[in-house]
Amino acid sequence: MAHVGSGATHAVVPNNKNESVLEGMRVVQGRVQFAKEHIDRLYQSAKAMAMDLGLSKRELLGLIHETIDKNNMQQANDIHIRLVVSRGLKSTPYQNPSVNIGLPLVVIIPEYKSVDPSVKVKGLRLITSHIRRGTPDVKDEMWNHISKATDIQACIGANVVGADEALMLDPNGFVKTCNSTNFFIVRNNEVWAPTRAYQMQGITRAKTIDICRANGIPVFEQDFTLTETYGADEAFCTGTFPSHIPVREIDGRVIGNGSMGPVTKRLNELYKQVVQKDVRRQRSEILAKL
Incomplete structure (x- = not known):
């Protein structure tokens, strides 16, 4: 309209x-x-x-x-x-x-x-991009802005080598996000989320952190490196369309056993419950919250 x-x-x-x-x-x-x-x-x-x-x-x-x-x-x-x-x-x-x-x-x-159900079974193959996330004084990555040239360039780089998505770092070299989804790792049953800086404030990302806190799953928003990522027990991506997709490989390193791990699986099931509770509401109730 x-x-x-x-x-x-x-x-x-x-x-x-x-x-x-x-x-x-x-x-x-x-x-x-x-x-x-x-x-x-x-x-x-x-x-x-x-x-x-x-x-x-x-x-x-x-x-x-x-x-x-x-x-x-x-x-x-x-x-x-x-x-x-x-x-x-x-x-x-x-x-x-x-x-x-x-x-x-x-x-x-x-x-x-x-979503193709096979994607959640086989998981994603990521490649680290040389293109870094921008600083907010250039273009705030918090905006959901249609000008996504840097994300697209990172995506093209992933396509060239046959990867599913690009893993992007922040200006300081810490792991930040993928080109179209948010990124998490799991180490020793703890969920690690990159800090809010330099990335889109994903709604599924926020819901995942909330679910962890509500269900006694240790979760930390912190900086972490590629080395810590390669050594993770699990890794997964989140987004409105795919919800939770496991990551099987990053830069040729297999993550965990190369399939959806138990923490990711639990989060995915808990997220489905939160979605069902949300969409059971009447439209009038949803409108009243705005």
């Missing part, structure tokens, strides 16, 4: 897509999984970029619900939504927001999309 100013007497051109923020969401039985967290993150990124959506959070979620219903997706469990908000139309192709006309453009793209 577009929110565009009216009465313009001059030509308009599309917005530069780099002036956009996005969210990837899962929909189960017509309910957006962890809707509040996703909507809050979108608005935080938009505010950091000085973008006023012209919509309340409830109105935006209402539009998402309307899109789901119009596409008869209320009963499906494998719906992925890509929500993109760009700054909108411009009077001239120029990056300065002062030449924008009206409110931002909101695009809601729903699709049927499920």
Whole structure:
């Protein structure tokens, strides 16, 4: 749905897509999984970029619900939504927001999309990228911003050598994240998560840490090295679409026994329970939380 100013007497051109923020969401039985967290993150990124959506959070979620219903997706469990908000139309192709006309453009793209179950069985093969995560004074990695050139370059590097994802380091050389998912390791039954700095604040990442704390699983957000990663008992990636995917190999080193370990498996099962509790709520209850 577009929110565009009216009465313009001059030509308009599309917005530069780099002036956009996005969210990837899962929909189960017509309910957006962890809707509040996703909507809050979108608005935080938009505010950091000085973008006023012209919509309340409830109105935006209402539009998402309307899109789901119009596409008869209320009963499906494998719906992925890509929500993109760009700054909108411009009077001239120029990056300065002062030449924008009206409110931002909101695009809601729903699709049927499920995770290949074999991926959780065989696990991921990662390769460490030479491309480092950026500092917040250049482009804050906390933004869910459509300009992901560094992540894409890291992904291309992984593709070239036949790896599934790229493992990326921070400016200090500590392990940080993968190019499209968050990263964890397990050592001596302790879950280690890289610190929040220099990475996307993943919702599945946060839920995983919360689940650990709620279930007596030791969890630490800390810096750690590739050497400690190679020697981990388990490693896994998290994301809204895949939830928890085990990592079998990093830079040619097999992690643990090369399959999903017991801690990762337990976290995956506990996460499913949290998701089911969240999506059992009525839409009206979800809207009331925004």
